[in-house]
Structures are given as structure tokens and as C-alpha cells.
Amino acid sequence: MSENVFRVKIIKTGESWVPGPEVYRMSGWDSWELLHFHMVLAYNRDTNFLINTGLPEDLTERNSAMARFAGEKAKFTALDSIDILKNMGFPPGTIKNISFTPLQDYTTGRADEFHGATYHILKKGWINDIVVPGDHNEERNMFVPEKVLQYLDFSAHSRMKYFDAEVITELVPGIGALWVGCHHRASLAFIIMTSVGNVVFTDAAFKKNNISNKIPMGISENIFECYRAYRILEQYGTVLPAYDPDITDMEF
Numbered sequence: 001m002s003e004n005v006f007r008v009k010i011i012k013t014g015e016s017w018v019p020g021p022e023v024y025r026m027s028g029w030d031s032w033e034l035l036h037f038h039m040v041l042a043y044n045r046d047t048n049f050l051i052n053t054g055l056p057e058d059l060t061e062r063n064s065a066m067a068r069f070a071g072e073k074a075k076f077t078a079l080d081s082i083d084i085l086k087n088m089g090f091p092p093g094t095i096k097n098i099s100f101t102p103l104q105d106y107t108t109g110r111a112d113e114f115h116g117a118t119y120h121i122l123k124k125g126w127i128n129d130i131v132v133p134g135d136h137n138e139e140r141n142m143f144v145p146e147k148v149l150q151y152l153d154f155s156a157h158s159r160m161k162y163f164d165a166e167v168i169t170e171l172v173p174g175i176g177a178l179w180v181g182c183h184h185r186a187s188l189a190f191i192i193m194t195s196v197g198n199v200v201f202t203d204a205a206f207k208k209n210n211i212s213n214k215i216p217m218g219i220s221e222n223i224f225e226c227y228r229a230y231r232i233l234e235q236y237g238t239v240l241p242a243y244d245p246d247i248t249d250m251e252f
Contacts, residue, residue: 004174005193006042006049008252009088010201010240013037013054014078014106019070023206025218032073033207035243037106039081040201041090042175042192048090049097049175050117051190051201054081056109056145065142081110092117097172101203101242102184103129108144112151116159119152120171122179123162125186136221168236180204180233181225183217189229191236194252198237204229205241 014037020028023035040051055078056062063075082092092114099120100107111119129136129143137143144152152160163169165179165188174193181187182204189202204226205211211234216226233239240247 003044003046005195006044006174008192008194008199008250009041010247010250011039011041011081011084011088012079012248013039013052013081013084014076015245016066016076017073019074021218022070023217023219024209025216025220025223027215034245035206036245036248037076038201038242038247039085040190040192040240041085041088043090044174047096047172048094049099049172049192050085050090050095050114051099051101052107053098053100053110053114054078054084055106056148058145061139061141062105065139076106078109082113099171099177099188099190101186101188101190101201103143103186104184105142105145108148110148111144112148112155115155117156118159118161119156120177121160121162122177122186122188123164124179125184125188126162128185178236180229181222182220182229184221189233189236189239192252196252199252200233200237200239201242202229202233202239203242204233205239205244207241207244208239208246210241211239 017032020031023033042049066074095117098117165177168176168178176191178189211230216223
């Protein structure tokens with residue numbers, strides 16, 4: 001196997017039910033959609049790369065916001081992402097590279113438990129969603145929980161590697177990132193080389209129907225970025241929408 005080719009596992013870290021129009025813009029008014037939250041573990045004989053680290057152990061703030069937004073049904077439930085990785089033979093100390101899409105508590109919630117990893121951080125996403133205050137990020141703990149932010153800013157400071165991704169940017173050989181926006185300012189598409197072709201993991205689409213039917217997600221920050229992502233991403237490989245239950249437990 002080429003050193004640039006990865007095995008990939010899609011790992012469920014939690015779930016939530018949301019109103020249909022959150023997933024499909026201006027449609028599904030009387031429906032609910034099930035979302036799965038995912039980590040992606042890519043590994044080969046030389047290195048490994050983890051996309052997202054799971055939901056925080058304390059979901060009080062997140063679930064209070066979800067209940068205000070859509071009621072009790074919308075509350076998140078979490079699986080223990082650290083235990084899952086340990087059971088797969090990848091305890092936190094063995095993880096070498098980490099990145100996120102997007103920067104939200106359900107992707108960054110356990111990021112302070114990886115004490116040897118390099119963190120690959122989209123520069124514009126970090127600035128727009130974390131550093132610069134705005135109307136969109138007043139509830140900052142729901143982007144990066146306080147203890148995680150403290151860890152990244154101080155304990156892991158020397159292991160933070162910021163990158164730009166206006167074009168596909170190689171993070172490690174065989175894994176690239178492209179900024180897509182649409183969902184959040186920190187939303188990316190990761191392009192991962194596998195033995196069966198490239199896979200593309202992105203939160204620019206909640207489910208495959210967003211892409212196949214060109215329906216922007218209802219919670220998008222910019223629908224024109226959604227249309228662009230849906231138009232271009234399939235040329236790079238098999239697209240895996242970040243919250244689609246259909247991708248849970250997929251392996252490549």
C-alpha cells in the first residue's frame with residue numbers, strides 16, 4: 001500500500017433529531033430528520049489523522065439551546081468518542097493529527113484529551129468563528145468549549161498548525177482540505193486518498209439529498225456557497241455528508 005493511501009473509518013459520536021427545514025431549505029415543514037455526528041479516522045502504516053473529536057461530556061449548554069430552538073426532541077445524545085477510539089486500538093496518545101469541520105462543540109468537544117497530536121486549524125475559520133466576536137458566535141462555548149479552548153491556546157500552542165484552504169491544501173500526504181463555507185465559516189471538505197479512490201468528508205451537506213437534489217441546508221450561512229460545493233465536490237471523489245446516518249460505520 002502506498003504511504004499516501006489511507007484506510008478510513010466513519011465513526012458515530014452522537015445523534016439528534018432536527019426539524020426538516022434545518023436540513024432542507026424551505027421544505028419538510030412537518031417532518032423531522034435524524035442526524036448522526038461523526039468522526040473520521042484515517043490511518044496507514046506511517047501516520048493517522050482524526051477529523052473531529054466528538055461531543056463534549058457535558059451537553060447542558062448545547063441541549064438548553066436546542067430545546068429553546070426546537071423542543072426536547074432536538075436535544076443531542078452523545079457516545080464516548082474516546083472510549084470508541086480506545087476500543088479500536090487508537091487511544092488519544094496514539095493520534096498524530098487532528099482537524100475539524102466545522103468548529104462546533106460537537107466536533108471539538110474532546111479535543112483537549114489528545115496530548116501529542118498536531119492540530120490542523122483552518123485560519124479563516126478560527127479567526128471568524130473563535131477570535132473575532134460577532135452576532136453569530138456570542139455563545140462561544142458551543143463553538144469550542146472553554147476548557148478545550150484553554151488547552152488549544154496554551155497547552156497545545158506549539159502543536160497548532162494553521163492553514164489556508166482557498167484551494168486544496170495538503171495537510172499530510174494523501175489528505176487535503178478545501179474551504180467550502182455554506183454551513184459555517186470554518187466548514188471544510190477533506191479529500192482523503194484510499195485504495196478505492198478519494199473520499200470527501202464535508203459538513204457543507206447534512207445528507208446526500210442536499211447534494212443529489214441541489215437543496216441547500218436550511219441552517220446554511222451562505223446558500224451560494226452550498227450550491228458551489230454541491231457543484232464541485234463530486235469531481236474529487238465519493239462525497240460523505242457529515243451528518244447523514246447512511247455513512248455511519250462505513251469503511252474504505
